[in-house]
Amino acid sequence: MNARSNRWTATRRLRALLHGDGGMSTAEYAVGTVAAVAFASLLYDVVTGNSVKDALAGLIARGLEGGGT
Structure with missing residues (x-):
């Protein structure tokens, strides 16, 4: 190899190290999606459940009553 070829190879290696693989692959996007x-489904189940509705109704009722305990 001559000096010019070594310089070109070193430049490519340095550029690869600095830039890296900045994006996700298709498989990573699929897993993330x-x-x-799954998280959205779980959150929807929690928010639409009776316990959350009861807690919000109790909070509103206490607020309308003057905040007593």
């Missing part, structure tokens, strides 16, 4: 949907 599935996790987000």
Whole structure:
């Protein structure tokens, strides 16, 4: 290898190290999407459950009564 070829190779290696693989692959997007949907589904179940509705109704009722305990 000559000096020019070595310089070109070193430049490519340095550029690869500095930039890295900045994006996600398709598989990583798929896993992230599935996790987000699962979390959204769980959150929806919690928010629409009776315990949350009862807690909010109790909070509103206490507020309308003057905040007594």
